[in-house]
Amino acid sequence: MSKRDVLITGVGVISPLGKNTGENWAKLRKLETGICHYPNDGLPEFMQYIGKIDDYHLPDSISPRQRGQLKFLNRAALFGLSSVDEALPLESTHLDHIEPGRRSLFVASGEHNQIGAEFMYPAIKDTLGKEWKDTDIDKFNRSMMDRFNPFFLLDSLHNNLFSFLSAYTGFMGPGTSLSSMPPCGNQALALACRDIKLNKADIAVAVGYGSWIADIARYELQGVGRLSACSAGAASYRPLDVRRDGFITGEGGAAIVLESAESAKRRGAQVFGKVLATSNSFALNEDDNTAVPPMVNNRNMATAIKRSGCSQSEIAFLISQGDGTQAGDRSELESIGSVLSDPSIPVCALKPYTGHMGPASDLVEIIFGILAVKEGYIPATLNFTETEKAFSNLNISGSPIMTEKTIFLSTSYGASGQASTVLIDARKS
Numbered sequence: 001m002s003k004r005d006v007l008i009t010g011v012g013v014i015s016p017l018g019k020n021t022g023e024n025w026a027k028l029r030k031l032e033t034g035i036c037h038y039p040n041d042g043l044p045e046f047m048q049y050i051g052k053i054d055d056y057h058l059p060d061s062i063s064p065r066q067r068g069q070l071k072f073l074n075r076a077a078l079f080g081l082s083s084v085d086e087a088l089p090l091e092s093t094h095l096d097h098i099e100p101g102r103r104s105l106f107v108a109s110g111e112h113n114q115i116g117a118e119f120m121y122p123a124i125k126d127t128l129g130k131e132w133k134d135t136d137i138d139k140f141n142r143s144m145m146d147r148f149n150p151f152f153l154l155d156s157l158h159n160n161l162f163s164f165l166s167a168y169t170g171f172m173g174p175g176t177s178l179s180s181m182p183p184c185g186n187q188a189l190a191l192a193c194r195d196i197k198l199n200k201a202d203i204a205v206a207v208g209y210g211s212w213i214a215d216i217a218r219y220e221l222q223g224v225g226r227l228s229a230c231s232a233g234a235a236s237y238r239p240l241d242v243r244r245d246g247f248i249t250g251e252g253g254a255a256i257v258l259e260s261a262e263s264a265k266r267r268g269a270q271v272f273g274k275v276l277a278t279s280n281s282f283a284l285n286e287d288d289n290t291a292v293p294p295m296v297n298n299r300n301m302a303t304a305i306k307r308s309g310c311s312q313s314e315i316a317f318l319i320s321q322g323d324g325t326q327a328g329d330r331s332e333l334e335s336i337g338s339v340l341s342d343p344s345i346p347v348c349a350l351k352p353y354t355g356h357m358g359p360a361s362d363l364v365e366i367i368f369g370i371l372a373v374k375e376g377y378i379p380a381t382l383n384f385t386e387t388e389k390a391f392s393n394l395n396i397s398g399s400p401i402m403t404e405k406t407i408f409l410s411t412s413y414g415a416s417g418q419a420s421t422v423l424i425d426a427r428k429s
Contacts, residue, residue: 010257012086016051051250051355076111079253080209104204110358183412185362186420210358211251239322250355254363316405322349
């Protein structure tokens with residue numbers, strides 16, 4: 001690795017809290033949540049609470065020809081596109097000095113839009129008899145030709161946004177599309193950072209998007225014990241709390257622009273922070289490879305801190321994955337307790353503000369961390385009262401705290417044992 005500094009020169013967010021970074025941050029500061037009740041007699045009560053985006057717009061800079069290609073992007077991918085447009089406004093971002101082959105792009109997708117195959121429902125309704133065996137297959141086939149989106153297969157491909165963004169932004173250098181559970185948002189940022197460190201790129205964009213609000217997807221999550229019963233409505237999402245019983249899903253997109261210090265200086269870019277270190281690891285639960293293993297974040301958090309060269313006394317706060325499940329939060333808190341030699345470092349979990357948005361949450365939380373440091377502010381963990389006795393020595397922030405420190409750590413993991421940590425210095429510039 002070279003010693004090139006990797007700076008953050010652009011951020012963009014769209015979530016249930018708001019359609020841009022400013023709206024999101026303003027509502028987080030007011031301790032508001034984007035999780036709302038959407039009444040639906042056809043769904044159980046716990047599934048009527050989600051973080052849904054009701055208002056978003058597409059970039060004005062998209063040409064008529066490019067707009068024709070938007071039909072290949074699904075709903076969640078459009079959130080990723082919207083976040084990139086904010087983080088990297090092409091009409092005002094001067095990239096002429098950077099060759100397209102020196103611009104990297106990494107997209108992390110984690111959406112479940114088509115998991116229920118809702119696009120087939122109109123044709124099924126047209127041809128369904130009183131019983132399933134009465135369905136007229138020929139009529140169904142004819143109806144499908146008229147009633148469903150002919151691009152349904154393309155709509156379900158996870159690399160569509162990568163392809164569109166590469167052409168739209170002119171980012172033609174090294175890159176890829178990742179598709180998995182969290183922490184692939186953090187992994188996308190780590191890959192983007194690596195390209196700049198290896199001098200393969202001068203600028204890189206990491207994008208994360210996800211939509212976890214489809215009915216079938218939530219039934220499946222509930223079936224494996226991940227969703228909250230929502231007995232207290234939107235306030236039921238209680239990560240790190242002793243009363244936690246699972247998460248509430250949401251949807252959104254986030255983008256972070258990374259750039260070498262030389263390139264950022266040349267174009268006079270605004271600097272939001274500096275990536276000090278990233279680390280990825282994998283741990284397996286030998287009894288159940290779908291379950292969260294013990295101390296899932298231990299190795300990658302310790303490695304990131306060591307790589308950064310900073311001491312723990314310099315860390316302002318730690319943003320945890322905080323998915324709100326009993327086993328997941330316990331594994332994470334065990335990791336934090338093991339790694340932090342100073343248990344007074346504040347710990348917060350931010351998903352109750354937006355709902356769990358999959359890979360989008362990874363990058364949204366990093367952006368929230370940057371904005372928090374800029375204001376000397378440590379965000380509160382919504383709905384938190386107290387944690388388990390085993391972790392009572394940890395400083396979990398149930399209310400906002402002020403700080404003068406500028407370094408924070410954000411960590412994420414997936415149920416299969418993948419884990420990723422990013423350490424950032426958002427020093428006031």
